[in-house]
Structure formats: structure tokens, C-alpha cells
Amino acid sequence: MVWKPHVTVAAVIEQDNKFLLVEEHTVNGIAFNQPAGHLENGESIESAVKREVNEETAWQFEPENIIAIQLWRKTPDFPSFLRVSFAGKVHSFAPKQALDDDIIATHWLTHEQIVEKESQLRSQLVLNTIDAYLNGERYPLSLLKSYIDL
Numbered sequence: 001m002v003w004k005p006h007v008t009v010a011a012v013i014e015q016d017n018k019f020l021l022v023e024e025h026t027v028n029g030i031a032f033n034q035p036a037g038h039l040e041n042g043e044s045i046e047s048a049v050k051r052e053v054n055e056e057t058a059w060q061f062e063p064e065n066i067i068a069i070q071l072w073r074k075t076p077d078f079p080s081f082l083r084v085s086f087a088g089k090v091h092s093f094a095p096k097q098a099l100d101d102d103i104i105a106t107h108w109l110t111h112e113q114i115v116e117k118e119s120q121l122r123s124q125l126v127l128n129t130i131d132a133y134l135n136g137e138r139y140p141l142s143l144l145k146s147y148i149d150l
Contacts (some may be wrong), residue, residue, distance in 0.1 A: 005080040007069065008096035009049040010125070011061055012087050012133045019130060022056050025102045026122060032107070032114070033122035034085070034129065035061070044113065044146040049086050057106045058097040059090035070077040072125055085129045087138060099117035 011034055013020040017022060021032045037052035039045060046063055053061035057062075063086040073080040099106075111134065121127060 003080075005082040008036055008047075008083045009045060009052055009092060010034040010080050010083055010085045010129065011049050011053050011063070012067055012085060012091050012129055013053070013059075013061065014087075018110055019058060019114060020059070021107050021109055021114065021126075022070070023104040023107060024056075024100075024122070025104065028119070030104065031122040032109075032117050032120050033126055036083075041065070042070065042148060044148065045084050045144050046086075046141065046146075049084070053090065054072040054097075055092070055100050056103050058094045058099060061088055061090050061091040063088040063141060066141060066143055067129055067132050067137050067139075070125055070129070072123065074123070076086075083125060084144070085125075085132075087133055124135075 010097055020035065022035055023030060023032055035056045036052040039048045049063055051060050065087045067085040068086050069085045070079060070085065072083060111130065114130060118127060
């Protein structure tokens, strides 16, 4: 069997000292997460995060920096995820747009409110990534290179 991690993207979006999170149905129940999802075939990593934010929140997202590239596995029996987390801004909200089926609602929450929900976070990466953002961890988007269909 060939081992390979799932490639995912996530967005840390701060506005007025609040962070945009999604409340979503998961196999383990309801959880809170950054707008995030899987890289699709033929798509660049930057395009993936823009698409995921839009599908899950109805906002247009403009990535400005990379916060972290994280390899995460919950337990040895759990799949591994390679997650690229971005910081950026949103604009052009479409309030009538339908969100992904698993999304219950979107929330703008303070860091303190997110800490209070720690047991409800999709994974430890949610708070770890927000803390990295608040600690000023930023890397240029130019780190990402796409060589698709050359």
C-alpha cells in the first residue's frame, strides 16, 4: 500500500479582532473550524483556499501570506493531512449564496471565544494556527509553486 497524506488548505481571516470560523457537521459531530478543505485535481493550492472559503462562507478570499505548512495525524490509525494555512482578507460577501452542505453557520469569534470552544474545534490545528497568526508567523506566497499540466 502506498502512503500519502491528504492535502488540505485553511484560511485564518481576522476582521475587527474576530476570526471567521465555520460551524460544520463532521463524522464526529458538530465542530468549529477555519474555512478549509481538500485540494482538488488540477487546482493550485492558492486557488483551493479561495474556492473553499467561498464555498463555506460566501466571502471572496484574498490570501496574503502563508502561516504554516502542517503535517497532522490524530492517531496512528487516522489519515495524515498536509495542511497549508493562509492569512488573508475577505471581500464581496454574497449573503444569498448557498453554503456547502456540511456547513451549519459562519461565526466571527474573538480569540477568547475560540479558546472557550476548544473542545468543539475540528482539530488542535484550528487554535494552533490562530496562535501562530497572532504571534506574527507569516511567509510569502511565493513559496508556493504550481507546475500543473506543463
